[in-house]
Amino acid sequence: MSHSLAAAKTPAAGDAGTRAMPSPIRTRLLKSIVGFGLLAIVTCLVAPLIGSSPISLARVFDRSVPFSQNVDAQIFFVARMPRVVAGALVGAALATAGVVFQALLRNALATPFTLGVSAGASLGAMLAIVVGATVSAGPLSAVPLASLAGAGLAAAIVYRLATMQDRAMSTTVLLLAGVTLNSFFSALIIFVQYIADFAQLYRAMRWIMGDLDVGSFDPIVAALPMILIAFALFAWLPSSLNLLSVGADAASARGVDVGRTQRLAFVSASLATAAGVSLAGPIGFIGIVVPHLVRLIVGVDHRVVLPASALFGASFLVVCDLAARTLLAPLEIPVGVVTAMLGGPFFLWLLVRKG
């Protein structure tokens, strides 16, 4: 082996120092996190100020008035903040799940929604709601657990389909598989609705339209462990996702344990989807709109796209929810309708562009 290659194995610190080249990935990552992070913070602080009763941020944080007498603080923290926090968490979870599914299946149209994973999670959550299950495992309660089971089932079917062949799944197969799974789970959801009583049915219908009106922090706390585990697993994925999106053989030849990474990605993306769906119902299109917009801004490197999508997904859903509750006030549009109005045409545009 030549000296140049031998030297390349252990790059000399001196050489690195004299070149002093900037590291674009560090700069891009920092800029994206600061930019999208600030956007998320501002969105989450401004959104609770807007609503039927106008409140002021100064009064909300006015320490001279006790909380029990500070109406603005009560509206901000008790009435509106849980909804905003839920929106931010669900937006982040669904957007990142979209990023992971897209890289994993090497397909820009793969999302929890198009793959049928959301529908699987919905069926699970719907069953838990209708049956009124009270099972819990540790901090997890029935709805997130049932949602996880449904998402896991759907993701397992997609995983089996995707890894059956060496080549990446074609868009056609992928979309057909998604359509099939969605129809299958929808039929089961209708059946569950059919056997539900009127009160359960109303609750279930409201939930299935996609609704962030969680009422308190309790459902958020129930879904939080799943979201945290999913995000912790996501942290291991980005550079492997870059290589997986180039191809399984290419990834393997560059040192990625393909099987393990695929399993980790499916599990973490299913967890994130289940958490999102259990909290807010099957809100569609976040997983496709957010990653695509983020890629237009920061490029396609998953080490930047994944955290940026989490932050932008949070802002995006909070803003969509703000629109949902203010556009036709006092009437409230389900937030799933708002994201579908934006996401449906966007998805079709992508499909046309891809074709």
Added chain:
Amino acid sequence: MLLASELSYGYASAGHPARSFMLDSVSLSVERGSLTGLLGPNGCGKTTLLKLLSGVLQPQRGVVSLNGASLAGRSRRDIARHLAVVPQETHPAFDYTVMEMVLMGRHPHLGPFELEGPSDLALAHDALSATGTEHLATRAYMTLSGGEKQRVVIASALTQSPDVLLLDEPTASLDLGYQLEMATLLRRLNLERGVTMVLATHDLNLAASLCDRLVLMRNGRVVAQGPTREVLTAATIRRIYDVDADVSFHAPAGHITVTPLRRVQ
């Protein structure tokens, strides 16, 4: 340095565990700094052999060893620090830039949360300049021509700082001009940088012009191997391809050339 001894491998299909071997008792030895060609008809097992040599597939029998140590049981990351692969074609699902594609070669050298630093960037620039693609660094990979793409993938493999480069039909989808360029590039990398290479190819003239040694395969077995001049004969070509060919030294080209004449019935 890279040794394969008695490798056997069969692809199992649904309900049918591997009954017959795709590769059967293949042994070969690749010396440091050499350029070895794998030749044989479609389906003879060249690509499978490359996957076994790179550790992407595990042999059902036999051992692949690099610098005296077996690849079996070693992590993908560890193997990739020593062996790099250039596939026939590379189609990323997203619009990566050339620099991003090349820097992916540093993956096995970086920790799970580590971002590439200045020394990694220096290596990437070095590989881009070695493959004549430095001017493309900021271009989107998908907008490049076939020849440029293949050079970028080679640059990415070089950035991996491997002991051995394994190439699967590096000229398969290239036109005549790019084929010549690719041959020149590979020869230069071998001569100037001492990069050890194993390349699978259908192009006998490319193999004749580039490789010191050839391994000729048919139906998953090695039919002949040895120095190019000794192995690349009309008789061996007839044995592996069922083709009568004229094999002669071509003075202007400076190497043996093979002209296929007729299919043997």
